[in-house]
Amino acid sequence: MDRGRAVLAAVALAAALALPSAAGPFWTGLVTQMYIFGLLALSVDLLLGHAGLFSLTHASFFAVSAYTVAILQVRYAVPTALAAPAGILAGTLLALLFGLAVRTRGVYFILITIAFGYVVWGVAHRWSSFTGGDNGVTNVPFPALGAAAITSHTQYYYLVLAAVIVCGLGYRVFMRSPFGLGLRGIKASESRMQSLGFRTSAHLYAAFVLSGALASFAGVLYVYYNKFVNPVAASFPVSVEAALMAIVGGTGTIIGPFLGAAVVLGLRNWVSSFFELHAAVMGAVFIATVLWAPQGLVGIAGRLRARFGKAKERTP
Amino acid sequence: MLTSAVLQAINGISLAALLFLLASGFTLSFGLMRVVNMAHGAYYLLGGYIGLTIAEKTGSFALALVGGGAAIIVVGYLIDRFLIRRTGENHLAQVLLTVGVAFVIGDVALAIWGGDNLMVPAPKFLKGAVILPGDVYYPRYRFVLIFLGVAVGVALWLLYKKTQLGAVVRAGVDDREQVNATGINVDRLFVMVSGLASFLAGMAGVAGGAFLTLYPGAEWEILVYALVVVIVGGLGSLEGAMIGALIVGLLDAYGRWLLPEFSYFVLFGPIALLMLFRPRGLFGREY
Numbered sequence: 001m002d003r004g005r006a007v008l009a010a011v012a013l014a015a016a017l018a019l020p021s022a023a024g025p026f027w028t029g030l031v032t033q034m035y036i037f038g039l040l041a042l043s044v045d046l047l048l049g050h051a052g053l054f055s056l057t058h059a060s061f062f063a064v065s066a067y068t069v070a071i072l073q074v075r076y077a078v079p080t081a082l083a084a085p086a087g088i089l090a091g092t093l094l095a096l097l098f099g100l101a102v103r104t105r106g107v108y109f110i111l112i113t114i115a116f117g118y119v120v121w122g123v124a125h126r127w128s129s130f131t132g133g134d135n136g137v138t139n140v141p142f143p144a145l146g147a148a149a150i151t152s153h154t155q156y157y158y159l160v161l162a163a164v165i166v167c168g169l170g171y172r173v174f175m176r177s178p179f180g181l182g183l184r185g186i187k188a189s190e191s192r193m194q195s196l197g198f199r200t201s202a203h204l205y206a207a208f209v210l211s212g213a214l215a216s217f218a219g220v221l222y223v224y225y226n227k228f229v230n231p232v233a234a235s236f237p238v239s240v241e242a243a244l245m246a247i248v249g250g251t252g253t254i255i256g257p258f259l260g261a262a263v264v265l266g267l268r269n270w271v272s273s274f275f276e277l278h279a280a281v282m283g284a285v286f287i288a289t290v291l292w293a294p295q296g297l298v299g300i301a302g303r304l305r306a307r308f309g310k311a312k313e314r315t316p
Numbered sequence: 317m318l319t320s321a322v323l324q325a326i327n328g329i330s331l332a333a334l335l336f337l338l339a340s341g342f343t344l345s346f347g348l349m350r351v352v353n354m355a356h357g358a359y360y361l362l363g364g365y366i367g368l369t370i371a372e373k374t375g376s377f378a379l380a381l382v383g384g385g386a387a388i389i390v391v392g393y394l395i396d397r398f399l400i401r402r403t404g405e406n407h408l409a410q411v412l413l414t415v416g417v418a419f420v421i422g423d424v425a426l427a428i429w430g431g432d433n434l435m436v437p438a439p440k441f442l443k444g445a446v447i448l449p450g451d452v453y454y455p456r457y458r459f460v461l462i463f464l465g466v467a468v469g470v471a472l473w474l475l476y477k478k479t480q481l482g483a484v485v486r487a488g489v490d491d492r493e494q495v496n497a498t499g500i501n502v503d504r505l506f507v508m509v510s511g512l513a514s515f516l517a518g519m520a521g522v523a524g525g526a527f528l529t530l531y532p533g534a535e536w537e538i539l540v541y542a543l544v545v546v547i548v549g550g551l552g553s554l555e556g557a558m559i560g561a562l563i564v565g566l567l568d569a570y571g572r573w574l575l576p577e578f579s580y581f582v583l584f585g586p587i588a589l590l591m592l593f594r595p596r597g598l599f600g601r602e603y
Contacts (some may be wrong), residue, residue, distance in 0.1 A: 111543045111551075112547055119580050122579070279420075286412050287416040
């Protein structure tokens with residue numbers, strides 16, 4: 001990491017740490033959501049940006065894990081130390097099943113994952129004796145580990161921040177490992193990786209499950225923040241917005257999905273304060289992103305830097 | 317028990333007829349143009365709402381069917397010409413873009429027609445019940461729908477397999493460049509096929525709106541069913557859309573009857589099996 005980036009990271013970290021006392025509860029809540037959905041977008045981008053698979057079922061893992069935590073904590077009074085890992089486990093088990101989708105590629109993969117996502121939404125919506133139907137499960141407490149309990153949204157903000165930083169660093173290590181490089185190789189040319197002796201389907205399956213586990217973790221963070229979970233968490237718009245966040249920010253990067261989450265959630269929050277048709281505005285963001293910014297913010301920044309850098313070279 | 321099983325079969329076949337209207341357009345436009353149009357469900361909903369307004373103003377159901385379809389031809393053409401064309405053959409971009417289009421259409425429709433469940437008024441002679449053997453009453457409209465689906469299916473099949481136009485379209489599905497090189501205007505062909513797909517989607521909205529009702533969110537529910545039809549049948553195949561629609565329609569009907577809480581889960585079964593044994597669907601090929 002060069003010095004400019006280190007300074008930037010330090011400034012960002014300082015800003016993140018100072019935010020709750022500087023900006024008040026509204027912004028603290030909004031930024032907590034940005035972290036959580038950024039993590040979900042990062043899990044989508046693990047497949048999209050690194051393996052070239054466009055999954056539209058990640059809301060499933062997110063929601064299954066959130067429901068598991070909520071049901072265990074609220075109905076069975078299971079402590080966080082068991083409920084949170086159980087949530088991640090449940091989401092990951094679902095990913096083991098849905099990972100079958102890696103037998104297909106391209107359009108089929110996209111369509112099949114949409115159908116899978118819908119199945120989970122349908123079960124959450126219809127199986128009301130267990131999931132609470134449209135009302136979902138409410139009154140989820142803050143997480144508590146023995147005597148150490150979170151008691152406020154500000155404390156929870158710091159917990160989520162720490163979780164996001166740990167995940168980001170872990171993700172970075174992972175993506176630079178031979179496994180991550182293998183994924184990039186598959187994205188660039190699957191047939192060549194096969195001829196090099198890689199079992200590409202097994203590789204993609206492992207990436208799918210890992211990505212599902214990360215989405216499940218985001219689901220755990222979400223349910224403790226949100227205090228309830230209903231079928232909306234499993235719905236198609238959540239999956240597709242997570243993909244949008246990754247693309248708006250810039251795929252194949254770590255910071256991109258978080259930037260994208262900030263843009264998408266910030267925009268929605270702002271627009272919905274004065275304009276009723278905010279879903280239409282989100283739709284327009286989808287269209288505009290595809291037509292004018294397919295590389296996302298990180299791509300735009302790269303283009304600007306390239307142009308700016310060249311200009312500096314020309315005029316020394 | 318047996319009567320219920322028969323009734324569920326009719327339910328399933330009538331849903332299949334509706335799904336076929338939607339899935340056939342989706343699958344043909346993919347086959348020929350390689351376009352994945354996720355706004356297809358939104359076309360269905362918008363066509364249904366427009367047909368509803370026409371039916372309320374004029375009292376004519378036939379006019380509503382044609383008007384709903386025709387309005388979507390215009391909408392679909394504009395979206396195709398000015399938005400989808402610009403994505404080239406990048407399916408990821410197409411999916412995101414058309415999902416965006418569907419969000420816009422859905423939200424605008426919500427602002428115009430509101431959030432209540434609305435039913436397209438079907439004329440008297442289509443409503444009421446048919447008395448089946450064994451004194452079972454069954455809504456007549458469902459049979460009308462089956463008739464409509466079969467009629468469209470036969471017409472499409474004849475058009476596709478027995479006419480010169482159909483032969484050109486089939487050739488285009490197989491090898492677009494080659495067709496273009498023989499001097500056929502493939503672009504015009506695209507416009508015609510996507511117009512047909514839009515018309516069928518809009519008409520399906522009116523036909524479906526008369527028994528499933530229209531409401532915000534219906535566009536995604538119906539789209540997912542159509543997608544499962546296409547996945548099961550195989551992308552780009554008309555026969556696949558027919559068989560797929562029947563499989564999905566029947567599974568859904570029996571699923572709702574036998575496992576009401578897991579009826580959506582029943583749809584998962586055929587997809588999972590297909591992925592294990594035939595990832596391209598029954599009649600699909602590699603794209």
